[in-house]
Each structure stands twice: as C-alpha cells, then as structure tokens.
Amino acid sequence: MAKVTPISGFPEFLPSDRIVEQHFLDVIRETFELHGFASIETRAVEPVERLSNQGEDADKEIYAVRRLGAAADDEGPGLGLHFDLTVPFARYVLENSGKLAFPFRRYQIQKVWRGERPQEGRYREFTQADIDVVGDGTLPFHYEVELPLVIADAFSKLPIPPFRIQVNNRQIPEGFYRGLGVEDVTAVLRIVDKLDKIGPDKVTQLLTAADGPALEAETAKQVLRLAEISSTDASFVEQVRALGVQHEVLDEGLERLAAIMTAANEHAPGLLVADLKIARGLDYYTGTVYETQLIGHESYGSICSGGRYDALATDGKTTYPGVGISIGVSRLLARLFSQGLLKGSRSTPTAVLVALNDEADRADAMRTAAVLRQRGIPVEVAPAAAKFGKQIKFADRRGIPFVWFSTENGPEVKDIRSGEQVPADPATWTPPQHDVRPSIETPQENS
Amino acid sequence: MAKVTPISGFPEFLPSDRIVEQHFLDVIRETFELHGFASIETRAVEPVERLSNQGEDADKEIYAVRRLGAAADDEGPGLGLHFDLTVPFARYVLENSGKLAFPFRRYQIQKVWRGERPQEGRYREFTQADIDVVGDGTLPFHYEVELPLVIADAFSKLPIPPFRIQVNNRQIPEGFYRGLGVEDVTAVLRIVDKLDKIGPDKVTQLLTAADGPALEAETAKQVLRLAEISSTDASFVEQVRALGVQHEVLDEGLERLAAIMTAANEHAPGLLVADLKIARGLDYYTGTVYETQLIGHESYGSICSGGRYDALATDGKTTYPGVGISIGVSRLLARLFSQGLLKGSRSTPTAVLVALNDEADRADAMRTAAVLRQRGIPVEVAPAAAKFGKQIKFADRRGIPFVWFSTENGPEVKDIRSGEQVPADPATWTPPQHDVRPSIETPQENS
Numbered sequence: 076m077a078k079v080t081p082i083s084g085f086p087e088f089l090p091s092d093r094i095v096e097q098h099f100l101d102v103i104r105e106t107f108e109l110h111g112f113a114s115i116e117t118r119a120v121e122p123v124e125r126l127s128n129q130g131e132d133a134d135k136e137i138y139a140v141r142r143l144g145a146a147a148d149d150e151g152p153g154l155g156l157h158f159d160l161t162v163p164f165a166r167y168v169l170e171n172s173g174k175l176a177f178p179f180r181r182y183q184i185q186k187v188w189r190g191e192r193p194q195e196g197r198y199r200e201f202t203q204a205d206i207d208v209v210g211d212g213t214l215p216f217h218y219e220v221e222l223p224l225v226i227a228d229a230f231s232k233l234p235i236p237p238f239r240i241q242v243n244n245r246q247i248p249e250g251f252y253r254g255l256g257v258e259d260v261t262a263v264l265r266i267v268d269k270l271d272k273i274g275p276d277k278v279t280q281l282l283t284a285a286d287g288p289a290l291e292a293e294t295a296k297q298v299l300r301l302a303e304i305s306s307t308d309a310s311f312v313e314q315v316r317a318l319g320v321q322h323e324v325l326d327e328g329l330e331r332l333a334a335i336m337t338a339a340n341e342h343a344p345g346l347l348v349a350d351l352k353i354a355r356g357l358d359y360y361t362g363t364v365y366e367t368q369l370i371g372h373e374s375y376g377s378i379c380s381g382g383r384y385d386a387l388a389t390d391g392k393t394t395y396p397g398v399g400i401s402i403g404v405s406r407l408l409a410r411l412f413s414q415g416l417l418k419g420s421r422s423t424p425t426a427v428l429v430a431l432n433d434e435a436d437r438a439d440a441m442r443t444a445a446v447l448r449q450r451g452i453p454v455e456v457a458p459a460a461a462k463f464g465k466q467i468k469f470a471d472r473r474g475i476p477f478v479w480f481s482t483e484n485g486p487e488v489k490d491i492r493s494g495e496q497v498p499a500d501p502a503t504w505t506p507p508q509h510d511v512r513p514s515i516e517t518p519q520e521n522s
Numbered sequence: 523m524a525k526v527t528p529i530s531g532f533p534e535f536l537p538s539d540r541i542v543e544q545h546f547l548d549v550i551r552e553t554f555e556l557h558g559f560a561s562i563e564t565r566a567v568e569p570v571e572r573l574s575n576q577g578e579d580a581d582k583e584i585y586a587v588r589r590l591g592a593a594a595d596d597e598g599p600g601l602g603l604h605f606d607l608t609v610p611f612a613r614y615v616l617e618n619s620g621k622l623a624f625p626f627r628r629y630q631i632q633k634v635w636r637g638e639r640p641q642e643g644r645y646r647e648f649t650q651a652d653i654d655v656v657g658d659g660t661l662p663f664h665y666e667v668e669l670p671l672v673i674a675d676a677f678s679k680l681p682i683p684p685f686r687i688q689v690n691n692r693q694i695p696e697g698f699y700r701g702l703g704v705e706d707v708t709a710v711l712r713i714v715d716k717l718d719k720i721g722p723d724k725v726t727q728l729l730t731a732a733d734g735p736a737l738e739a740e741t742a743k744q745v746l747r748l749a750e751i752s753s754t755d756a757s758f759v760e761q762v763r764a765l766g767v768q769h770e771v772l773d774e775g776l777e778r779l780a781a782i783m784t785a786a787n788e789h790a791p792g793l794l795v796a797d798l799k800i801a802r803g804l805d806y807y808t809g810t811v812y813e814t815q816l817i818g819h820e821s822y823g824s825i826c827s828g829g830r831y832d833a834l835a836t837d838g839k840t841t842y843p844g845v846g847i848s849i850g851v852s853r854l855l856a857r858l859f860s861q862g863l864l865k866g867s868r869s870t871p872t873a874v875l876v877a878l879n880d881e882a883d884r885a886d887a888m889r890t891a892a893v894l895r896q897r898g899i900p901v902e903v904a905p906a907a908a909k910f911g912k913q914i915k916f917a918d919r920r921g922i923p924f925v926w927f928s929t930e931n932g933p934e935v936k937d938i939r940s941g942e943q944v945p946a947d948p949a950t951w952t953p954p955q956h957d958v959r960p961s962i963e964t965p966q967e968n969s
Contacts, residue, residue, distance in 0.1 A: 176869065
C-alpha cells in the first residue's frame with residue numbers, strides 16, 4: 076500500500092474544525108427552513124451532456140465517472156459529478172414537475188466537484204448551500220429581492236466579517252454592448268468578469284486583441300466605464316445614462332436593477348450594492364446576478380453568488396424560470412480558518428467523561444452516562460480504569476470540561492478547568508448551558 | 523438535450539420524503555453526539571489501490587473518477603469514489619494520527635457509491651451513518667459491547683419496526699473451519715455468508731464443488747451445522763462444543779462472543795442474538811461482526827452492519843485497531859417507504875403563509891414574516907396577491923397549516939384544516955408545538 080498522502084484540492088477537517096463547519100451548516104439550514112425553503116438532495120452524477128457547455132472552462136473541469144468493471148460499451152451515456160447544484164436542480168424540476176407545487180422553494184446543501192487548479196479557497200471538492208425559487212412558466216420579480224435578504228439573515232447569525240452583496244442585471248452589459256455594436260456579447264462578458272482578478276489594463280488588452288472580441292479602443296473604454304459604475308441605491312442609472320449608449324435591453328435591465336435596489340433598501344439599507352462589473356462565469360444566468368464580498372477580504376472574491384436563469388429548465392413545452400443564490404460554505408470557511416478567525420471550543424461533543432475506579436464498574440458508569448444523556452448531555456465513559464490523573468488528561472486533551480467520579484461519598488463532578496469538584500446527582504445535575512455543546516470561538520475577539 | 527430520465531440506482535426523494543430522511547439523520551446524529559462521537563467527513567474519492575481488494579466483487583463495483591479534460595498521463599494514480607466509510611476513515615486515521623486523541627470516537631454520515639446491480643434497497647448511491655472507535659496500538663474489548671447499544675439507542679427514537687442485532691465472531695467459523703482441516707477459510711466464509719439468500723442446499727453445492735473449496739460432504743455438513751446455531755445468551759457455546767471440533771482460535775472466538783452476550787444482556791436483554799452464520803462480505807473484519815434485521819422483514823437482509831477490524835489502518839509501524847457499525851440509512855428508508863410505513867406531514871418547512879391583499883402590501887407582509895421567524899416559526903409570503911381562495915389553495919397543496927391575513931380588524935390567522943380564523947399578533951401568536959415543524963406520519967397507526 077502506498078504512503079498515505081492528502082489529495083490536492085480535496086481538503087478534510089479535523090474534528091474541531093468540523094464542529095465549526097457543522098455550526099455553519101446548522102445555522103444556514105435553520106435560516107433556509109424559517110424562510111420556507113424545502114430541502115432536497117440530488118444524486119452526485121448527471122449525464123455528461125447535461126453538465127457540458129455551461130460556460131467558462133467548465134467542460135474540461137468535469138469529473139467523469141465510470142465503473143471500473145464496466146465493459147467499454149455497456150454503460151450507456153457517460154456520467155459526470157455535478158459541478159454545482161443549479162444544473163442538477165433544474166433537471167430535478169423537469170423530472171418531477173408533475174409532483175412539485177410551484178413556485179417551488181428549495182434549499183440544497185451538498186458537495187460539488189470541479190477539476191480546477193487548487194488554490195486557497197478553490198477546491199476540487201467543496202460544499203455549497205443553495206436556495207432557489209422556480210416558477211412554472213413565469214416567476215415574479217420579487218423573488219430577486221427576497222433571496223439576498225434570506226442570505227443576509229443567515230449571515231447575520233454567523234460569526235463572520237461584515238459583507239456586501241453586489242448585484243447587477245446581465246441585461247445592462249448585454250444591452251449596453253449591443254448598443255455599442257459589439258457582436259460577441261458573451262466573450263466580452265467573460266473578459267469583464269475577470270476585472271477584479273486581472274485589472275483594467277489586461278482587460279483592455281483582451282478586449283481589443285485580434286484573436287479575441289477585437290473591440291475598437293474607444294468601445295473597450297466604454298465597456299470599462301460601464302464596469303466601473305456602482306451605487307448603494309438607484310443612482311447608478313444616471314451614471315449609465317451619462318455614457319450615452321442606447322438599447323432597449325439596456326433600458327429593461329436598468330429598470331429591473333433599480334427596482335431591486337429600491338425594494339432592498341426598504342428592508343435592509345446598504346446591504347445591496349449595484350455593481351455593474353458583476354457578470355458571473357456561468358452561461359445560464361439571464362438577468363439579475365449576485366456576488367458577495369467579505370469586507371476587508373475583497374481580493375478573496377465572492378463567497379456567495381447566484382442569479383436569475385430563465386431558460387435552464389425547459390422540456391420544450393414548459394419553461395421553469397428560476398432565481399437562486401449559493402453560499403460557498405467551504406470557500407467561506409477556508410478563509411476564516413486560514414486567517415485564524417474561528418475555531419471549535421473542543422474536539423468532541425462530549426461534555427462529561429465518566430471516570431472509572433475499576434473495570435468492574437463499567438456497567439454502573441454506563442448507567443450513569445445513560446441518565447445524563449436522557450437530559451441532552453453528551454457523555455462518554457472512560458476507555459479504561461487508569462489512574463485518575465490519566466483519565467483527567469484524557470478529558471483535557473479533547474477539551475471535555477467535566478469528569479464524573481464515583482466516590483466514597485457518592486457521585487461527584489469536577490470542572491477540570493477550575494478544579495472545583497462537587498457532589499452531583501446524575502438525574503438532576505446539568506452543566507452550564509454554554510458547556511453542554513461545543514461552541515465556536517473567535518480568537519481575535521478574545522485576544 | 524436528451525429527455526430527462528432517472529438513472530437506475532441513483533434515487534432522489536421528493537420534498538416530503540426528504541423531510542422523513544432529515545428526521546432520521548437528525549435523530550441519528552443527535553444520538554451519536556450524545557454518546558460522545560465526533561463528526562468527520564472524508565473526501566468522496568480515494569486512490570483506487572486503497573479501495574481495491576476489500577473482498578466480494580468490490581473491485582468491479584468501484585466507480586473510477588477522472589477529469590474529462592485530463593491528458594491520459596497527467597492525473598497521477600487513479601481515483602475512485604468510496605464504497606463505504608470505513609476504508610476512508612482508516613486512511614484518515616493514518617493521515618492524521620498525530621493530531622487525533624485515541625481511542626478516537628467518530629461518526630460519519632455521507633453518501634457512498636457502489637456499481638451494484640440496482641434492486642429494492644440496493645442502490646448505486648446511498649447514505650450511510652457510521653460510528654467507529656479506533657485505538658492507537660490496542661483497542662479494549664468493551665467497545666464491541668458498547669457500539670450495538672448506541673445503535674439500539676438511536677433506533678429506539680425512530681419510528682421503525684422492532685429489530686434484532688445479530689452478532690458473531692469471525693474467529694468462531696475460522697477456528698472451526700481450521701479445526702475441520704479446511705484450507706481456504708475465506709472462500710468458505712463468503713459462501714456461508716450467502717446462506718440466507720440462497721439456502722443450505724445451494725451452499726452445500728458450492729462448498730463441495732470441485733472448482734470451489736471442494737469440501738468433503740461431512741465437512742460441509744459440519745460447516746452448515748455451525749451456521750445454524752444461534753442463541754440470545756451465551757448458550758451457543760455448548761451447542762458449538764457439541765459438534766466436537768477443536769481449535770484454539772475457535773476457543774478464543776467463543777470466549778469473546780460469550781463475553782459480549784453476557785455484557786449486552788446486562789444493559790439491553792434480548793437486543794443481541796449470537797448468530798453463527800453472520801460473516802459479512804468485506805474482508806477487513808477480523809473479530810466481532812454485526813448485522814441487523816427488522817423483525818417481520820428478515821428477508822430484506824441487514825440494515826445496519828459492522829464489526830471489528832484489527833489490521834485495516836496500519837502504517838507499518840503502528841496499527842490502529844477499530845470497531846464500527848454502519849446504519850444503511852437509504853436502505854432502511856427504502857423499505858419503510860416501499861411498505862407505506864412512513865411519510866412527511868407536509869412538503870415544506872413552512873408553518874404559516876402570509877397572504878397578500880395587494881402586491882403593494884408585500885413589504886408589510888415581509889415584516890410580519892420576519893417577526894414570526896424571530897420566534898422560530900417557518901414562514902413564507904404568498905407569491906402573488908391572488909384571490910384568497912387561491913392563496914389558501916397554495917397553502918393547502920403544500921400542507922401549510924396556517925394562513926395569515928391582514929384584515930380591516932387587524933391581523934388574523936386561519937387554521938385552514940378547521941377553518942377557524944382568529945385575531946393574532948405576530949409578536950406573540952404561536953402555532954401548536956406539533957405544527958411548528960413538519961412531523962413524521964406513520965399511516966398504518968392512523969388507519
């Protein structure tokens with residue numbers, strides 16, 4: 076057997092970091108459910124043809140899946156691991172349209188896989204937490220306002236830095252580019268999407284390159300001017316108008332984005348920023364698009380993104396337009412962990428270790444543990460009747476705060492942090508609320 | 523785009539069945555945490571060489587994973603999707619041994635993949651919920667008693683039929699076969715493991731076949747006699763002794779299984795059955811093995827299995843012996859759903875739909891929803907200001923029990939099952955506890 080080594084891009088957590096991840100996922104799930112989103116999970120695989128042609132370099136990043144024992148021709152159409160949760164969800168909606176009630180609000184928290192070059196916050200396997208609303212034929216505009224508010228509600232309950240949700244409507248650059256006479260709108264969008272990463276000079280170079288969209292210098296300048304516009308209210312409209320470009324698709328996009336900004340400011344002033352450089356790499360978005368920055372970590376890029384897709388789910392007869400946002404849970408946590416912003420208070424759920432005087436007492440110790448568990452207290456029994464010092468060390472290594480002893484005077488419990496030991500009845504003794512379960516520590520706040 | 527069709531062996535739940543699955547997973551997780559097991563997740567992929575040679579027809583059932591865009595030679599060693607959670611866990615222990623505290627108690631709830639022929643309860647993608655305890659060099663015997671008690675605790679909180687946990691020690695058949703002079707012990711074990719599926723005649727045929735272990739007829743009879751022994755206490759020992767076979771490995775196995783039966787009967791009389799035909803197909807088990815039957819559904823096979831493995835996790839210097847049990851969550855649910863034993867009370871978490879008199883009232887309705895949510899009540903706002911009958915129908919289709927109205931007399935809430943409508947203040951009104959979240963209905967009990 077070869078030596079055990081990590082596989083690049085497939086990170087795994089130690090138990091104390093996993094406790095932080097579980098807390099994040101629990102808060103996100105609870106928030107999504109409070110907002111009336113139903114959970115689904117989709118299979119990990121889709122036919123490769125359904126995963127293909129969704130933009131960027133997605134195709135070559137798809138992981139193909141095939142039985143080792145399969146003969147070359149007995150497997151039917153090729154399967155691949157899903158690279159997001161939106162494409163599988165659209166397929167799920169088509170497959171189950173007769174059994175779902177529309178508009179259908181669903182959340183989905185699962186792993187996805189992309190064969191990208193691994194780097195900080197970019198993994199080959201990672202967890203996303205998505206909400207989407209999909210309509211049957213039509214989908215009211217107000218969901219495009221609602222979804223970022225749900226995300227803001229979840230984030231407000233998590234120990235993360237302040238954030239801003241950037242919003243755009245793809246009709247704005249699309250109409251604007253068409254008004255400028257640009258032919259390959261998608262190619263220009265994809266280049267502009269890299270603005271934060273590669274800067275305006277490189278973008279200009281790519282836009283004007285003969286083997287690219289080959290824009291005139293003045294056209295490229297206009298494209299960049301549009302991308303630089305942002306506002307926390309509807310005032311971006313005037314700034315766009317001042318550039319003097321006319322197109323009916325542009326008008327529609329401006330009107331829709333202005334409506335989102337106005338409505339969002341009613342509920343959460345300052346939460347949304349209209350930012351006209353936001354485009355999203357995936358081709359299925361047709362209108363509103365979202366990205367989310369952690370303030371103070373802008374260069375890290377978006378940790379929560381999405382948008383409206385009007386044509387992703389269609390069976391030829393009916394189209395199911397949708398809007399969704401996806402929290403990049405692994406990506407968000409990777410940043411917080413690498414910056415030392417979060418850690419779990421212990422490496423196990425256990426709050427109480429029941430110590431043993433003698434191996435013959437194990438049955439009694441198990442009964443004590445069962446009584447404590449009945450009141451929701453996580454308990455384990457010591458692995459062996461070692462010296463008490465060793466049993467206390469066992470608890471200490473894991474961050475278990477309490478050790479339970481059976482003494483001549485009856486049962487007693489020791490808080491191993493303070494050393495205080497008091498008589499205790501397993502039927503009534505309860506640890507302080509904050510010790511019952513592991514908690515999330517934010518080291519910076521404590522220092 | 524090809525027509526959307528299910529992929530055989532990759533089942534997906536509708537939202538109301540997913541609510542049942544979530545309830546099961548929540549109860550299992552909560553029980554595992556109360557018993558002091560820490561959560562981990564491992565990556566979906568392992569090097570194929572680590573997955574191979576674990577017994578049965580496992581190799582050809584492995585799903586190989588490869589980037590579509592990968593050149594033939596740039597991917598390093600081949601990767602495959604894990605087919606269980608024990609092999610990845612053993613690798614995780616080796617990889618992180620310096621950072622873990624032993625004995626290490628972990629639980630792991632994840633999807634696994636096997637390219638088996640799909641049939642009822644046998645899927646190509648399914649969810650398992652595992653607990654394991656792994657020691658550093660040694661692992662005390664008492665964990666082999668503890669683990670089935672944890673499973674019994676979880677099952678006692680779930681709406682499932684009564685069950686029995688069957689236990690054996692592989693040393694018993696191994697020592698017995700050696701005492702009989704059998705050479706290929708593993709081959710005989712694998713054939714006996716099929717006893718429930720194919721019956722004693724077919725097993726005898728396979729055991730005596732010239733291209734199989736080629737046992738003498740009398741030897742095969744002895745093998746079958748051993749497999750037929752079972753007891754709910756330690757009395758199986760006498761039955762084995764009566765067969766007159768002698769071997770020191772047999773003695774050790776009998777002693778250990780007798781100790782488990784005695785200790786288990788102290789805590790949960792009747793829960794465990796010593797059943798000497800239980801073998802488990804996977805080769806890594808070295809001692810105690812477990813299977814679990816639902817009573818009344820014996821032909822369905824095991825829904826929770828595991829055992830002790832002494833040599834799975836070894837780096838050449840240190841060996842980390844372990845014992846674990848895995849609940850086949852998908853397999854268990856498939857049976858309960860197919861028999862109509864369970865369903866979710868509604869298809870959404872939403873308990874209250876806030877109706878709209880007019881689209882202009884949406885901002886107010888969203889504020890009402892936010893106030894209710896602050897007290898843990900799942901709420902959504904109606905998709906459109908349709909006629910009230912239509913808005914009530916929207917709730918009814920999803921099983922949402924309450925609709926909130928803004929009337930001339932102030933806010934009122936209607937229980938759409940009884941039709942009763944009463945004045946209500948969003949800051950204080952609370953639905954009955956059993957309506958706040960969806961519940962699990964057991965249709966047989968209600969009929």
